[in-house]
Amino acid sequence: MKELPWTRVKRLQRSDVVAPLQSQRHCPLCHSSVEDELFSLYDFQFFTDQQGCNRADHRVVCCQQCGLIYTNPCYTPAGFQLLFDKAGCSYGHTAGRIGEQVAWLNGQFPIAQSLLDVGCGNGDLLKALPQTLARHGIDIDEQTLNRVAQDAPGIDFSVCDFNGLKGLPQVDVITMFHVLEHLPDPDDFLAQLRSLSKPSVALVVEVPVVDRAAELQDRDVVGFFTVQHLTHFSKNTLERMLAKNGWRVVHAEAMAGYNGWRVVAEQGPVQTDVGNDASGLIAARSYLEVWKQNVELVKRRIATLNGAPRIMIWGAGQHTEYLTLLTALFELNASFVVVDSDPMKQGYEYHSLPVLSPDQVPEHEWRTGSFPIVISTYGGQQSLLEILKEKGVAAARIITLYDRTSRY
Ligand SMILES: [Zn+2]
The missing domain is CATH 3.40.50.150 (Vaccinia Virus protein VP39)
Structure with a gap:
């Protein structure tokens, strides 16, 4: 690859698919249907583009009857298969x-x-x-x-x-x-x-x-x-x-x-009798307060990219989709490329941006390119930072989104 394929973001229209990807359900613990919404992200894209059909609504609710917190709607078996098809290295491991x-x-x-x-x-x-x-x-x-x-x-x-x-x-x-x-x-x-x-x-x-x-x-x-x-x-x-x-x-x-x-x-x-307990709901509310502040901190880091004509993002996993939905990253007036070391994502597009393997990026682009590189992962931030330094990327070009990270 002589030149990097810098591209403008284009988010595909969500398309209807033949099989429903999600369905509503009752509380998995007490079977009540009375719930309060705690958290939601609508039109979430699961990994690389698939004609807009790998989109679902992520909605977390708390059961009023027993206090269980669960995702509703839930993925159907067909939905799970389609949405998590390319999860690859993004899926939780122990x-x-x-x-x-x-x-x-x-x-x-x-x-x-x-x-x-x-x-x-x-x-x-x-x-x-x-x-x-x-x-x-x-x-x-x-x-x-x-x-x-x-x-x-x-x-x-x-x-x-x-x-x-x-x-x-x-x-x-x-x-x-x-x-x-x-x-x-x-x-x-x-x-x-x-x-x-x-x-x-x-x-x-x-x-x-x-x-x-x-x-x-x-x-x-x-x-x-x-x-x-x-x-x-x-x-x-x-x-x-x-x-x-x-x-x-x-x-x-x-x-x-x-x-x-x-x-x-x-x-x-x-x-x-499963009873009721509010301790989970109280903990969830206090967690979400802190989470909102964390999102604000990340938004501020992304705002520092304003004015850069070209931006590289390392990470085509769910972390980048959270940035898409929660921050102004892809509203910046810039062209992008995405890099990911997971072969499940390479060669595909993410919001119309080409996803490259790190090896496809010419060496001089790492050492002498002028574009900033955003590390879009939390758990992997430290190891990517080290990889980028090894490739000779100047520290000033590397945008980390977190002051400190910890392992899950
Ligand atoms: Zn319940």
Whole structure:
């Protein structure tokens, strides 16, 4: 590539698709339909352009009856498939925490002989656990599981649809690390686990909780109410959803340094009355106050770009879509290019802007170009800063949107 393909932003019209991408639902915990809206982003584009049909409304509500915070409308199965098709590296991972999880599981369950990891993904956790343990993993993506099973013959992987488990291996420990918040019907899934597991099983569930979102005060404009999560638990609503399905919490702890609330539950009585608790709503409101201030800080950074005729953005993921909807970035009178290291996004367009791989940018453009480069990620800001410095980009050209970042 001799010249960078500088382009003007053009946001495509949202187009109707054959299958509905979202549908309204009742509260996943108490089934009431009386809700208050807490947060919304309309016409959110999921990653690169797809003729305007990969758009959905992101609306987070709080149930008036029980206090559960959840996304409504929810993605339909067809919608989920279409919208998250190119999530690639943008999708939440806990890969960096495997070492801690293994040490914790060994300490917590020293005599366990078998373990099932629900939502096992690439099987990284299972592969890191002792080989003496009978290890099982279930997930929805058949292709990934087939590939993973080839490198890990000692582990039993099976494909499952979270909506209708056919059976379950009888294990001592079941783990669900950052899975429950992604499921359209977590209540039903917990009921299925209860009816299919053995009475002595220990269930480990870790989710991000709104109580900690308020405490941690991350600066990220994407923040707690991300489009990937369908239920936005609090410590209390997680415990009540477990209790409703016959799971009694016997241990709970907050993870250091990121928003993870880890509980161990055993089989217990089914609590049919889910009650009401406002602690999640109070935490959500206080979190949103801080979040609004964070958005203002980012807007101010973006305002410093005013007058630049050409701007490079590194990041074609959901963080950039938050900037599109919340700030004036793409209203600037400039031409843009977007760079992303995720092959799922390269070669496509994002709001009509070409998405390049970093290798497609000629070396002299990094070293001597005059255009500013906006780092559009929160968790990855520090590592991108280092990559840009290595490429010889002058510090004055690099626009970071956050003073400090922390890991999720
Ligand atoms: Zn409810």
